[in-house]
């Protein structure tokens with residue numbers, strides 16, 4: 531009996547000194563920023579200068595977080611000026627992650643790309659300091675993530691608009707962070723069913739990806755695909771040493787975009803894929819403990835302060851927020 535007692539005591543000592551610190555404390559009230567982008571499409575011009583499609587908001591919210599729209603503080607009124615980064619730093623320290631959505635602005639010179647670059651720099655510095663700050667890029671957001679690491683735009687013209695595909699996952703994908711929690715069943719779905727929607731005129735080939743040392747040392751390729759002409763493109767990546775993730779495809783459309791003229795996958799399995807990706811990224815954001823200075827500041831930053839416009843009759847998005 532006394533040996534058992536000693537054993538239990540030892541066990542509790544080990545667990546309190548060794549095991550407990552390993553259990554990661556998580557933020558149960560994460561707030562994730564979504565970067566707005568310049569309106570370039572004529573049909574959106576009457577509504578505002580920048581926008582965020584509501585499907586990205588729903589995508590994140592569905593996994594249990596709140597969303598803060600990230601506009602271009604101080605930039606929209608004075609384009610081209612080199613403004614202080616203070617406003618971004620303050621915002622960065624308030625949110626727990628950021629999503630760069632798809633769209634159509636310049637990868638290097640747009641306000642979207644420049645703001646993405648500021649958050650990219652702050653995120654990598656913070657993570658190097660031991661404070662994880664995750665970034666997710668979808669489609670154009672993915673492309674911006676590659677340009678930021680490469681130091682240049684490596685995109686090539688491709689034919690991959692309106693096509694849903696299975697992913698060609700790399701062999702050791704289960705060692706990736708992005709897919710390590712995917713069940714064998716989900717991996718099978720991802721590899722064999724048309725569950726990833728592609729809407730891009732440009733892409734990056736595995737060849738130019740691997741040849742650019744800036745890029746290939748920073749990110750690891752998790753999947754590739756072939757476009758309509760048989761040209762291979764990189765479709766999913768994750769940074770080797772940072773919680774930075776990018777997909778050339780659109781996990782949000784499976785659940786939140788419904789235009790019948792677009793190849794949005796809505797099968798039961800496609801819904802599961804979308805859920806998995808949202809859960810994955812929002813869980814990454816739970817590792818960040820940034821917070822707003824006050825409850826009032828937090829409230830005012832949230833997307834709930836804005837009313838989306840109905841846009842299903844003029845675009846592929848059901849709704850969009852304009853700023």
Ligand SMILES: *[C@@H]1O[C@H](CO)[C@@H](O)[C@H](O)[C@H]1NC(C)=O
Pocket residue numbers: 612
């Ligand atoms: C903006 O100004 C800061 C401080 O003066 C400087 O360090 C930075 O290189 C400038 N950035 C650009 C893009 O000109």
Ligand SMILES: *[C@@H]1O[C@H](CO)[C@@H](O)[C@H](O)[C@H]1NC(C)=O
Pocket residue numbers: 679680681682742743744
């Ligand atoms: C790597 O990035 C640096 C800094 O952005 C850039 O000057 C250099 O040209 C890049 N190298 C390659 C191979 O693209």
Ligand SMILES: *[C@@H]1O[C@H](CO)[C@@H](O)[C@H](O)[C@H]1NC(C)=O
Pocket residue numbers: 693694695723724
């Ligand atoms: C998946 O999409 C491809 C390309 O559009 C098509 O050829 C194929 O039949 C689709 N597969 C299924 C199972 O729907």
Ligand SMILES: *[C@@H]1O[C@H](CO)[C@@H](O)[C@H](O)[C@H]1NC(C)=O
Pocket residue numbers: 692790791792793
């Ligand atoms: C997009 O793909 C869907 C499904 O394959 C098809 O019904 C639709 O006509 C396509 N739209 C365009 C504009 O090609």
Ligand SMILES: *[C@@H]1O[C@H](CO)[C@@H](O)[C@H](O)[C@H]1NC(C)=O
Pocket residue numbers: 840843844
């Ligand atoms: C789209 O729908 C909105 C809201 O119902 C309506 O006000 C607008 O006139 C419509 N636009 C077009 C081009 O049909």
